[in-house]
Amino acid sequence: MSKIAQKRSNRQEMASCKIAKSVFTEPKNLKESGVPVEADQVIQFANTWQPYGGASDEEIFVNFGMTRDRFFQKLWHCMTRVGLDREIATELADPYRMFHPQFT
Numbered sequence: 001m002s003k004i005a006q007k008r009s010n011r012q013e014m015a016s017c018k019i020a021k022s023v024f025t026e027p028k029n030l031k032e033s034g035v036p037v038e039a040d041q042v043i044q045f046a047n048t049w050q051p052y053g054g055a056s057d058e059e060i061f062v063n064f065g066m067t068r069d070r071f072f073q074k075l076w077h078c079m080t081r082v083g084l085d086r087e088i089a090t091e092l093a094d095p096y097r098m099f100h101p102q103f104t
Contacts, residue, residue: 039081043075043084046092046093047092049095054095055068076093
């Protein structure tokens, strides 16, 4: 095999190793419980602010870079995704419900 062909073969092997490594060894953004990290952060944030009637628009924007409306949609999606108990989900979403009465 020529030196050029050998280098090309080595590069391909290295590239396939990098791909295999990234696919099989990189964390998948899941907590030990199997809950996606982003979903956990959104739900914990809502839980923290729930006793105070929900977070302010500014607080939501500073923490997540989104509007209150988008945060509520994200919260509802995360609660559905992790299979949160319906009663708890309703309680967490309640402060934001006035903006989305269709989610009951």
